[in-house]
Amino acid sequence: MVTGRPERSSAGADPTLRVLLVTSDPEVLEALRRSFRAPGFSVAGEAWPGIDAVRRAAALRPDVVMMHVEEPIVPALRTAQALADASKAGLAIISSVDDLETVRRVMNAGAHDFATLPLSDDELRDAATRSATAAGRRAVSNSGPATPQRASTAGRVITVASARGGTGKSTIAANLAIELARTRQAGVVVVDLDLLFGSVAMMLDTLPDLGIQEWKRDRAKNPGGAGAVSPYLTETRTGVRLLAAPTDPDAELELTPTDVADLVTDLSSTYDYVVIDTAAGYSELAGAALERATLPILVSTPEIGSLRAVHYIVERLRGHGDVTERMALLINYSRAFNTVRELPADPGLDVRWEIRHDVQVLRAAASGVPVSVHKAGAMFARSLREIASSIEEQEQGGRRRVLGVI
Numbered sequence: 199m200v201t202g203r204p205e206r207s208s209a210g211a212d213p214t215l216r217v218l219l220v221t222s223d224p225e226v227l228e229a230l231r232r233s234f235r236a237p238g239f240s241v242a243g244e245a246w247p248g249i250d251a252v253r254r255a256a257a258l259r260p261d262v263v264m265m266h267v268e269e270p271i272v273p274a275l276r277t278a279q280a281l282a283d284a285s286k287a288g289l290a291i292i293s294s295v296d297d298l299e300t301v302r303r304v305m306n307a308g309a310h311d312f313a314t315l316p317l318s319d320d321e322l323r324d325a326a327t328r329s330a331t332a333a334g335r336r337a338v339s340n341s342g343p344a345t346p347q348r349a350s351t352a353g354r355v356i357t358v359a360s361a362r363g364g365t366g367k368s369t370i371a372a373n374l375a376i377e378l379a380r381t382r383q384a385g386v387v388v389v390d391l392d393l394l395f396g397s398v399a400m401m402l403d404t405l406p407d408l409g410i411q412e413w414k415r416d417r418a419k420n421p422g423g424a425g426a427v428s429p430y431l432t433e434t435r436t437g438v439r440l441l442a443a444p445t446d447p448d449a450e451l452e453l454t455p456t457d458v459a460d461l462v463t464d465l466s467s468t469y470d471y472v473v474i475d476t477a478a479g480y481s482e483l484a485g486a487a488l489e490r491a492t493l494p495i496l497v498s499t500p501e502i503g504s505l506r507a508v509h510y511i512v513e514r515l516r517g518h519g520d521v522t523e524r525m526a527l528l529i530n531y532s533r534a535f536n537t538v539r540e541l542p543a544d545p546g547l548d549v550r551w552e553i554r555h556d557v558q559v560l561r562a563a564a565s566g567v568p569v570s571v572h573k574a575g576a577m578f579a580r581s582l583r584e585i586a587s588s589i590e591e592q593e594q595g596g597r598r599r600v601l602g603v604i
């Protein structure tokens with residue numbers, strides 16, 4: 199590898215981003231050199247992937263390491279991990295491999311950004327700027343074309359549903375919301391659409407004064423009004439806000455799909471994530487909440503009846519736009535102690551995630567606190583954390599597509 203001489207950047211206020219280029223591919227190297235020969239950037243040096251990159255990152259102290267990664271991915275992951283440990287630089291990975299699993303593994307190894315080749319010069323510079331911002335090497339307010347991380351997640355709507363009862367929907371919705379709020383530092387609101395037996399307030403350890411019932415009542419009094427939702431939210435100790443279900447099962451609250459659509463529109467304009475828990479079974483309301491979701495999640499246990507129920511929902515919603523294409527299946531072993539190798543019925547969707555049976559879920563419920571508050575290291579809490587980060591990675595992938603990167 200031909201190594202360029204490090205260019206000096208004056209300390210402190212110099213807005214120039216110093217970039218270390220890491221690749222063994224001459225064509226990619228040429229493209230990177232060209233991209234960073236631009237105002238606001240300088241090439242701090244060049245390195246081979248592996249130990250050379252780690253040493254040079256430590257010696258040259260760049261603001262950003264742009265690392266080109268191809269198959270086999272495992273050595274690249276080790277380098278990414280070592281770079282993340284050895285240097286405070288932003289780490290941007292560029293690759294022609296773009297399957298979600300690879301993206302997930304690279305991001306878990308400590309990368310700040312992932313962009314898929316081929317990339318234009320502007321896109322390469324954007325990836326560098328984003329990772330510098332994410333690593334704190336550049337102030338967000340001074341970040342030019344880069345978008346702050348929170349904005350990339352704005353308005354995601356995650357609906358958790360299953361046609362069968364007791365699959366773990368509410369436990370998953372509540373704990374996923376907590377993990378999103380915690381690890382993504384995002385504004386998260388949970389909507390409890392289980393109007394008869396809503397349990398999210400209990401799971402978030404709160405006793406709400408107001409909720410969805412009062413929102414609907416006041417909205418009915420004022421049909422022309424916007425019916426803003428925020429006054430009806432409850433703050434919880436977990437950092438997540440809640441639009442609670444009625445506490446009384448006899449409340450006879452009738453919500454329409456239009457109400458659901460309006461709730462989603464209002465909340466997703468204010469919160470990074472809106473997580474909707476639904477009642478068991480399939481209803482118009484659950485259908486509306488699934489259709490409105492950017493990520494509709496169907497939860498099932500690995501039993502035949504539960505899997506068939508998933509199949510039923512998928513079939514019901516087929517043809518309703520592209521909702522079934524966005525759907526993710528989560529197998530929760532809430533009642534099974536061992537995972538199964540092959541599902542006993544076809545749910546009509548690929549399994550995206552599995553969560554194992556964890557006795558801590560019941561212990562947390564018994565002590566009246568969410569699992570991740572009861573025991574952050576519990577397997578269930580860890581699984582939810584992984585799901586939260588894969589959701590964000592998926593979002594970043596989506597954003598790359600929006601930006602027109604192939």
Ligand SMILES: Nc1ncnc2c1ncn2[C@@H]1O[C@H](COP(=O)(O)OP(=O)(O)OP(=O)(O)O)[C@@H](O)[C@H]1O
Nearest residue numbers: 363364365366367368369478532554555556559563
């Ligand atoms: N992975 C798990 N391991 C152990 N227990 C679990 C797991 N997931 C959920 N549970 C337990 O299973 C029970 C049902 O969970 P939950 O109330 O979240 O299901 P649900 O689908 O929302 O039920 P409903 O259909 O009644 O609304 C609870 O007692 C919960 O603590």
Ligand SMILES: [Mg+2]
Nearest residue numbers: 367368392397
């Ligand atoms: Mg429930």
